[in-house]
Amino acid sequence: MSIFKKLIPPPEWRLPVLILMGAMTGLTLYALIESKAVSYLSDDPKTCANCHVMTPQYATWQNSSHREWASCNDCHVPQDNVFKKYLFKAKDGMYHASVFLTRGEPEVIRMKEAGVEVVQSNCIRCHEDQVTDARLSGLVEDHKENRTERKCWTCHQEVPHGSIHSLSSVKYYGKIDEEHQETVPAWLSKYLKESDNQKNKKDE
Amino acid sequence: TERKMEAKFAYTPMVEIKKLEPRNEVWGENFPREFQSWSKTEQSDFKSKYNGSAEIDMLEVDPRLVVLWAGYGFAKDYNQSRGHQHAIDDLSNSLRTGGPTGPNDGPMPSTCWTCKSPDVPRLINEIGVNEYYSGKWASKGEEIVNSIGCANCHSEKSMKLTITQPALIEAFARQGKDITKASHNEMRSLVCAQCHSEYYFNKNLPESKGIPYLVFPWDEGQTVEDMEKYYDNVGHVDWTHKISKAKMLKAQHPGYEVFKMGIHGQRGVSCSDCHMPYKTEGGQKFTDHHIQSPLNNVANSCQVCHREEKEELIKNVFDNQDRIIENRDQLERLLVRAHVEAGKCWELGATEAQMKDILHGIRLGQWRWDYAAASHGGSFHAPVELGRVIGKGIDITQETRIKLAKLLMTLGFNGDVPYPAIETKEAAQKFIGLPMEKLEAEKEKFLKELRPKWQEAAKKREATY
Amino acid sequence: TERKMEAKFAYTPMVEIKKLEPRNEVWGENFPREFQSWSKTEQSDFKSKYNGSAEIDMLEVDPRLVVLWAGYGFAKDYNQSRGHQHAIDDLSNSLRTGGPTGPNDGPMPSTCWTCKSPDVPRLINEIGVNEYYSGKWASKGEEIVNSIGCANCHSEKSMKLTITQPALIEAFARQGKDITKASHNEMRSLVCAQCHSEYYFNKNLPESKGIPYLVFPWDEGQTVEDMEKYYDNVGHVDWTHKISKAKMLKAQHPGYEVFKMGIHGQRGVSCSDCHMPYKTEGGQKFTDHHIQSPLNNVANSCQVCHREEKEELIKNVFDNQDRIIENRDQLERLLVRAHVEAGKCWELGATEAQMKDILHGIRLGQWRWDYAAASHGGSFHAPVELGRVIGKGIDITQETRIKLAKLLMTLGFNGDVPYPAIETKEAAQKFIGLPMEKLEAEKEKFLKELRPKWQEAAKKREATY
């Protein structure tokens, strides 16, 4: 109660503060919408690439052996606990959105320490049975630790983003395939729709 | 919204750029990002351990150079390179180019302008190669005023990278290679190879007799031995050393040649990847035209390919440089000794026959030193190769000093020829007998009187474009 | 979880391994994949440009070595290294170890066994370090029979990597470092540093007077200069050169030291990453214990980190090696000359005082050569550093030859001391006066008579384990 009171500004400040708060809320909303931050909650890699700063990672991932197995979030978000997953996402999402909007992104983006730990534990999550030998775990002290303490990508340097990292490393910066490729042009797909539908009906 | 629009917006040209337009500002109207970054080559405030954009008087840093170059222009004045925007000023200010008082005066030929300006391709296009290379440096003073820029590397029509340096095209042709077949990635280094290459002036070309024609000595290859073979074959001599009388070779920035032998060159990394890295601003990808030491820009250059911290990467560079430069400096000391020992032999009445092998040895040893020393960045670009070159240079120079020791004793001299007192640039220049005051006065006069006239004349000419 | 349970049940150890069990087969019962791959170090069929597992007689390949080592065991016999499984045989077969006829006979001390077998840690544990290092090599012939294996690097209880080499632990301690604090990744190189390190025998340790105690000379650091300083400080001399009478140092495989100065070492890549890379069999990753040249296994070693073609990677290695070895070979020639020139000086009656600096110069020059030459793989592990070391070696050796040239003339000798006729190993060994037939006969006798007895005795002993 008394804490709230302290937070209420003196009368002569109330109007400007209200305006300021309104502006901040608006800006935050704008930020959330503009960056499609809500999409952060989805697991679709395209939502990461919404934000053109992520295109290089999207493009390299798309050409990697992991495309069919692991989405961005499989690696970059904690997968051991649902609560942690969304907390991490929200924190990350807000941070990325604010950097993006203030144009603070560096030419070469690098994972922060927290992110590194998350990815490492996700590599291990999928590959534990391959990199550690269940049999040896019984006989060799620290077997698992020895096998998993070094960052996997110090050796597997190309997994999954390749070894060149830069906003400028992809040709069509700011565009992911969906946006500039029409595999079947609109006029043609309109024409095709009917026959498609018919085919589907038949199958049923 | 703005940022999304930005990404979609393509350039619409603001002005039409004329063929071989020499004025960088004009190109800048259409390409503001490239122009603005190019403009930063004006900055002269970064100093790394051995390089950087700051003005560094190399003769001050290392007075041994004065002795090594005794009898040659470099002993008068030699600075560490600065940004491209200083090329015209530095050429004009250098004591090497003397103090011409009129178009046919001064120690240097027109050819010296060649790697300094986009006015050069323009002029070659207007008057022809032979005519351009003819005459004194001062004869083109009114024509060449814009510092290294767009027209040196770009075609104004397509903005494609292009080679405007006759010497490079000809060197490729003589090796049976067609430079127009170069890939885009190769071009990202070849535009630099236009200037950052070893060269000499050949006055004996059949079609250009007497004209100091710019030639890259690559016919036998680009290693230190290959180029030496070339020079020995054509009997080229840059100057006769004042003290030892050896017929010397001067190596001039074999940057491209050395770079190609290093691991980055071998892997297809181009000069531009490190010195002009891509940059993305507001959704637009462009090339950073602020050409400089990558150590002033590690985040955008090295870290694109390397995950290490900036400090670690800089340490890697310094480690390589320290290891190379330690022996390079020692080779300099040995060469200083060789020159003064040879000088002593002459003094004691040695004959040409007695001196022949010795002088050739000095030539070969110093050529190796210079190949390594003049190739700025080479200690990082290809440290293993330069280690080899310097090791061999030490071997040859010391073998020569064995001959000198024997000859000195034969001539009746038993002691050690003392190492000269060359603690400072001044002391060293005095030791080799350079009239510095006179040279400086001449230069001052030129800068006060003739040069402003050139600039004025150029302004008038350009106003008519 | 299911799999973990499974592990505990299904995978109970087949045998219990005793503390410091020397027999690799026994460990192999529990760890078949590692044992089977370890067994492949038997293979001797791979030859790269300069290395590989094949038996290569280095004195045959390069007879200059015979002259450089005149007066020392290495002039008798020196081969390129082979796989770990050959260590005992190669030690026994080498002419360097002579032909002992009984436990107190032969030119070499017990200490020579130290890096050849897991019987060594066992024996040290049984009889103590001083006792182990005492006596002739032949005195331990019955005890040491298993070639380099599991117990050298692993603790049988936890299978953890472990250091069993007293010299390494002591070297760390003298530098104020605690080897038990090493990280797992460091251990992946330190287990190799147990043996692939420069060493000498110190007979003057306070607690081990007269015993040739194994010591790594790292107190001042690990560069060529640091270790030289150490040796100069303690006044160590490996042998007196037969021709020049110089007090020489022998460098022995400073593999770890040199590796650490290269870019891979700097980046935290470990010996095991290249020489024992992971391998996948049946979906399981394990450590390939077939330690060998990575050039015979580029796919699992280099290509995990580098995407280039195998041929390209091998070319990178050869390029580095070629560049280093060119000057290394030249340094050998210069050292041969220095030795024979010094020999000539003695012949002409030079005094100790006249020779003092010269002999010290030869010592320092050859030490640098050997540091580079003995560090197998070093031309790839740290080419820039070795280029520096060899360049400096050339400088010192040639400076010494200048002194020699002057002294020779002072002594009245005016010509060139001829380069010896050492085209073949035989010629070179004859030149330095080695009684090869006698040495070979002694060895043959030893191998026929004494060695089988050792093996028999060992079999009996091991049967009681």
Ligand SMILES: [Ca+2]
């Ligand atoms: Ca500079």
Ligand SMILES: [Ca+2]
């Ligand atoms: Ca070998």
